[in-house]
Amino acid sequence: MSPPAWLLGLRTRFLVAFLLVAVLSGSATATASYVTARRAVLEGAQQQNLDQARTALDSLASSLRYPLDQAALEAVVKRVGHRVGDQVIAAYGDLQAPKSGFVDPIPAALKRAVTGSRQAKWQRVNYAGLPYFVSATPVLRGDGLPSGLVVYVQSLLIAEEDYISALARSAALTLIYCLLGAVLLALLAARGAPSRPRPPLRGAQACRRGARHQDRGPWLR
Secondary structure, three states, X not given: OOOOHHHHOHHHHXXXXXXXXXXXXXXXXXXXXXXXXXXXHHHHXXXXXXXXXXXXXXXXXXXXXXXXXXXXXXXXXXXXHHHHOOEXXXXXXXXXXXXXXXXXXXXXXXXXXXXXXXXXXXEEEEEOOEEEEEEEEEEEOOOOOEEEEEEEEEEEOHHHXXXXXXXXXXXXXXXXXXXHHHHHHHHHHOOOOOOOOOOOXXXXXXXXXXXXXXXXXXXXX
């Protein structure tokens, strides 16, 4: 069964090609914009969390006296929590203050990564369907070596996730508007193109018949 004639027309092919290019280019642009904006939002929130924790710890590092006891850890949690405004846990050896403060235990992979390290570590996790950012900042001694004190800060990323969702909706709407504009432009550009294949000219048909008769010879006419 042959396809309908309108599917073979130049106008249809032109319209399909135009829309295909618009879909591919629009999708690529919208996706790239969304990914870039999402990365910027998350990295900004993470850097703010790390900077606040580091600033709070730098202000009290010189006042700490080692080895630390439970009371000292609780004082660290209170001071850091006042500065960052998030959930804070301080760990030193086998001691921890408070005993439980996060909605979920500190990720084991994060604990291993920060143990003996001089650099802050972080991890994004999901607890009960909610996004969290957990940072682990080691406190260094005066000689630059790890003191064994690590401060964990847990921040809820609800505001950031809401903003990212709004970005996704905006990207989808932008793509839809681009497609609508592409359809209108394609229709305008295709107005002059024939909607179906045009039949051969009568003169050309007559020439072809004459050529066939001449090939057969006069006795076959």
